[in-house]
Ligand SMILES: Nc1ncnc2c1ncn2[C@@H]1O[C@H](COP(=O)(O)OP(=O)(O)OP(=O)(O)O)[C@@H](O)[C@H]1O
């Protein structure tokens with residue numbers, strides 16, 4: 720007997736579109752859209768997730784690749800900068816970088832160049848079309864990202880950036896495939912897990928959470944990505960620690 724497929728299954732396929740074209744910046748392109756409003760809500764929830772101490776640095780990761788880390792961290796960065804806070808967004812994904820494409824800036828001197836001693840602090844900070852938002856691109860892909868990110872020079876850079884900016888945002892690699900995110904998570908005030916609904920594996924998310932806890936990362940909460948309208952009601956309080964925003968990203972708003 721044939722059964723009818725009612726919904727198109729979301730796939731876990733590696734998505735290389737953003738590597739070539741960057742991610743969609745709806746917060747910049749369409750400031751009055753409901754999705755931009757949802758990013759503003761996410762920003763507010765992150766701000767309120769740390770009441771005792773003002774967050775100076777946050778990191779976005781997920782369990783696997785192509786789950787929306789760059790889309791969410793970059794749009795949250797725009798939303799934050801629009802509140803007149805001086806924000807620096809760092810492409811800490813030295814394996815699958817996208818920030819230079821998204822903001823259309825040069826990637827000749829970036830994070831890897833600084834960590835290797837090939838560029839100065841001033842060289843790597845680039846302004847963007849968004850007032851108050853600055854980016855540090857990945858720089859050329861190095862052969863040893865984990866080693867570079869674990870160096871004292873990384874810690875020193877973050878300290879300098881926290882001094883110069885109101886907020887440091889790291890767009891990091893996935894937590895399960897390489898140790899980069901664990902290394903970075905231990906150096907920031909808070910970590911946010913991006914979880915695409917219907918795509919992320921439950922065991923994978925649990926593993927990512929555990930990996931982050933091993934390095935005593937301060938997990939602020941999770942963002943459910945790609946939640947469809949019909950599934951968003953009654954979804955509050957899903958994952959540990961909190962749930963930011965509502966649903967985000969209707970199929971129609973895809974950049975493709
Ligand atoms: N909510 C959404 N709705 C529609 N498309 C989305 C949504 N979130 C992400 N995408 C798309 O999914 C693809 C992967 O997103 P993105 O590059 O942000 O993921 P990533 O986790 O940073 O990937 P990588 O592991 O390569 O760094 C992109 O083409 C992006 O436009």
Ligand SMILES: [Mg+2]
Nearest residue numbers: 788789812817
């Ligand atoms: Mg990315």
